[in-house]
Amino acid sequence: MKSAIKANVEQPAAHLRLVSDRAASGTAGITLSGVSKTYRSRDGDVPSLRPLDFHINEGEFFVVVGPSGCGKSTLLKMISGLLPPSTGEILVEGEQVTKPHGNVGIVFQNALLLPWRNILSNVMLPIDMKKLPREQYLARAKALLKLVGLEGFEKKLPWQLSGGMQQRASICRALVHDPKIMLMDEPFGALDAMTREKMNVELMRIQRETGKTVLLITHSIPEAVFLADRVLVMTERPGAIAAIYDVPLPRPRSLDAMADPAFSELVQRIRKHFFTQGTLD
Numbered sequence: 001m002k003s004a005i006k007a008n009v010e011q012p013a014a015h016l017r018l019v020s021d022r023a024a025s026g027t028a029g030i031t032l033s034g035v036s037k038t039y040r041s042r043d044g045d046v047p048s049l050r051p052l053d054f055h056i057n058e059g060e061f062f063v064v065v066g067p068s069g070c071g072k073s074t075l076l077k078m079i080s081g082l083l084p085p086s087t088g089e090i091l092v093e094g095e096q097v098t099k100p101h102g103n104v105g106i107v108f109q110n111a112l113l114l115p116w117r118n119i120l121s122n123v124m125l126p127i128d129m130k131k132l133p134r135e136q137y138l139a140r141a142k143a144l145l146k147l148v149g150l151e152g153f154e155k156k157l158p159w160q161l162s163g164g165m166q167q168r169a170s171i172c173r174a175l176v177h178d179p180k181i182m183l184m185d186e187p188f189g190a191l192d193a194m195t196r197e198k199m200n201v202e203l204m205r206i207q208r209e210t211g212k213t214v215l216l217i218t219h220s221i222p223e224a225v226f227l228a229d230r231v232l233v234m235t236e237r238p239g240a241i242a243a244i245y246d247v248p249l250p251r252p253r254s255l256d257a258m259a260d261p262a263f264s265e266l267v268q269r270i271r272k273h274f275f276t277q278g279t280l281d
């Protein structure tokens, strides 16, 4: 039987052409053209990312896996505008990224909720910072909390919630100003395995219901395959694209998708990159 798994790293020319065509037409989604990063430090230069070219489609669930220190967080910071690339160009929704911009919602590894604000005020933080009309967004914040199962916890302080609940609140905070794009840097890394699975299912549901474009970084290969439309596998630092795989699992997915032979086949295939290269985080 022929494998259903396709890697498109074998056709770099076609891939590059696709990126520049989209860049030229200013398509929605995220486009990276020749984006690299070298940190300048007193001890010398630290090359962190080789020039990367890829495009993330609007509404796509795109997941990046790679070894520790290969430049995953650097990539996410550059797309959010928090860090300038050393070379190349990043387009988000057709606009070049030159500074932090409101087109994205960001979720970090730890929930990073403000301890003195209750859950609802934490979710409302982007609205306050952007000075958007509070009344208009209050209903939205409450609806999001309901969507992630936190109805009734609006007035609680962060310490009164479990780690998983805090992380769900931080996802609401990233969604409240209705960005088209969600950038998530190992968002479930601090959670226990069962909570993590629940969060995966919930995140997929939110993504389906809101139609967001999601770029998620993880060091869990099964998590990557379970969530993604496509998985980008990175090499060791300085990070480059080792492969991009289409995930051949139908949607909507439940945890049963992990019992699909195509799931284990792709997980194995991605693991092989790291057996030959060294270890994952």
Ligand SMILES: Nc1ncnc2c1ncn2[C@@H]1O[C@H](COP(=O)(O)OP(=O)(O)O)[C@@H](O)[C@H]1O
Pocket: 039, 040, 041, 046, 047, 048, 066, 067, 068, 069, 070, 071, 072, 073, 074, 075, 237
């Ligand atoms: N501010 C910085 N100055 C110098 N080197 C950095 C800085 N931030 C990250 N690095 C280096 O760049 C590489 C990539 O870092 P990072 O993007 O955090 O990797 P990852 O998220 O994949 O673990 C690492 O080797 C790290 O040491």
Ligand SMILES: [Mg+2]
Pocket: 072, 073, 074
């Ligand atoms: Mg990181």
